[in-house]
Amino acid sequence: MERVGVGVIGCGIGKWHVEGYRGEPRADIVAIAGLDTPRCNEVAAEANVPNVYEDYHQLLSRPDIAAVSVAVPNFLHVPIGLDAIAAGKHVLMEKPLARNEAEAETLVNAAENAGLILGMAFNRRARSDMQVLKAFIDEGGLGHIYHAKAFWRRRAGIPGMGTWFTSKEQAGGGPLIDLGVHVLDMVLWAMDEPDIVAVSGATYSEIGPKGVGNWSGNGFMPSDAYGFEVEDLAVGMLRTSSGATIFVEASWAAHTSDTDEFGIYLLGDKGGAELHVRDYASADTLRLFTTINGVPVDSTPRLPSKPQGAGHREIIGTFIDSIIGGTPMVPSGRDGLRRTRLIDAIYRSSEERRELILEPSTVTVAG
Ligand SMILES: NC(=O)c1ccc[n+]([C@@H]2O[C@H](COP(=O)([O-])OP(=O)(O)OC[C@H]3O[C@@H](n4cnc5c(N)ncnc54)[C@H](O)[C@@H]3O)[C@@H](O)[C@H]2O)c1
Structure with a gap:
């Protein structure tokens, strides 16, 4: 069975992403990142995630991570999403896609130009x-x-x-x-x-x-x-x-x-x-x-x-299907853009x- 290494950025609702990947037999959670180290350590310990970073760039630099969930405050969705895409990672973004249409469009275009999947956690x-x-x-x-x-x-x-x-x-x-x-x-x-x-x-x-x-x-x-x-x-x-x-x-x-x-x-x-x-x-x-x-x-x-x-578990299942099998990711970044x-x-x-x-x-x- 093909497997996907994943990372989760953000440890608030990010915890539900970790849970979702944990229940997905085709995913390995390699790392989590967040500024609130005690909470991130707790989430990591509960789910046996081997690596915790304060700086999400360290997570993105890992070649064994192919996809990331981005579950950070809204103003960071686009900058962190763009960094993830630049690092060649597929992205599952928490809602809302962005604070406004202009920044949402930047992210959707970046993912499409890079040929990477951008999905939305409309759980x-x-x-x-x-x-x-x-x-x-x-x-x-x-x-x-x-x-x-x-x-x-x-x-x-x-x-x-x-x-x-x-x-x-x-x-x-x-x-x-x-x-x-x-x-x-x-x-x-x-x-x-x-x-x-x-x-x-x-x-x-x-x-x-x-x-x-x-x-x-x-x-x-x-x-x-x-x-x-x-x-x-x-x-x-x-x-x-x-x-x-x-x-x-x-x-x-x-x-x-x-x-x-x-x-x-x-x-x-x-x-x-x-x-x-x-x-x-x-x-x-x-x-x-x-x-x-x-x-x-x-x-x-x-x-x-x-x-x-x-909710998150099902969306994550579709995200992994899409990465492994090439099936369309629904809900997509474009769905997120239309709502924004x-x-x-x-x-x-x-x-x-x-x-x-x-x-x-x-x-x-x-x-
Ligand atoms: N789908 C849902 O049901 C649902 C529910 C709650 C929140 N959300 C969404 O999830 C996102 C996060 O919300 P939350 O409630 O978890 O917020 P939160 O404030 O509880 O947690 C934010 C997390 O992001 C991390 N973070 C902040 N800046 C960072 C940075 N520069 N680098 C790395 N990590 C950083 C924090 O350390 C923290 O772990 C928001 O966009 C929110 O809209 C979705």
Whole structure:
């Protein structure tokens, strides 16, 4: 069996990449890198990873590593991704691909020019409810989808006030780029990558700047380096070329009954679906709505159970398939670029307080 030597850069969510590679019989985890040496040592010890580096360049210089996962703060995705590509490594990038469309494009182009794989860790699409829903849609179960909602709402879930997460420069944005990108990925994948032609958005920053709404007990290291420079709520409406619409809503903090809820709702002419995950539940999260002999029928699929942390493991399986077998990497860097472009457009529409018309590769202002 052909094997792939891999490295993981970043030891926060990077731990789930390590777990994913550990469960992949065709991968050998050669090294991890990160600035927080004690946490990286812990992750390495748990998974028997033989090498830990503070400087990721040392990891990239190893000839026995063919592929890397990049799981570092958003502002480092592109520089570290480019370094990895320059070192000839395939890259699995954490979400979001980049802070904005321009830097995302640089990375996608670099990977394509080098003939290397750039994949995206959009792990939520690997959930079993999402897989069941996608198969139902692909069989025509919903018919023509004409409206959808994608949401991730938290009551008090700002991930680390004062850390890189709340720095505009370092994160690129707030809940839209952090959480919204996951549900945007889910809804666009569900709808088979519709062509988005117009975007309208608005963002608010009403709670974070008051110093409340922090996600307590999250283990992030707060610092005084940054204030709260991003939005705590973002909303958007996307129009597709076929006339379908998609609402997007993402909050880190809001006065609502939700604790931590995400999902997608879809309306089709033959059926509808509500995938709604409350507090990371793994069961009872999907409802399908159809009509049989004129009678409305609501059904609740029994979902195949998956181990905790599921998502990264499946994406990593596809990444390794792609490296060894040459099969297309899905989700790809281009998928990441399309989501980044839409997020950019929502932020820009919010700033300009008007709808933007999108062209194939650029965002231009309507009228
Ligand atoms: N897919 C998901 O479900 C999911 C969940 C959480 C975070 N994320 C994404 O993962 C990325 C990391 O988030 P996190 O929560 O792990 O953040 P974190 O702050 O907990 O960890 C960041 C890691 O990057 C390392 N790092 C920072 N600068 C570095 C450098 N110059 N060289 C090498 N390593 C460096 C740190 O040492 C640390 O190990 C972000 O892009 C975030 O959006 C994805």
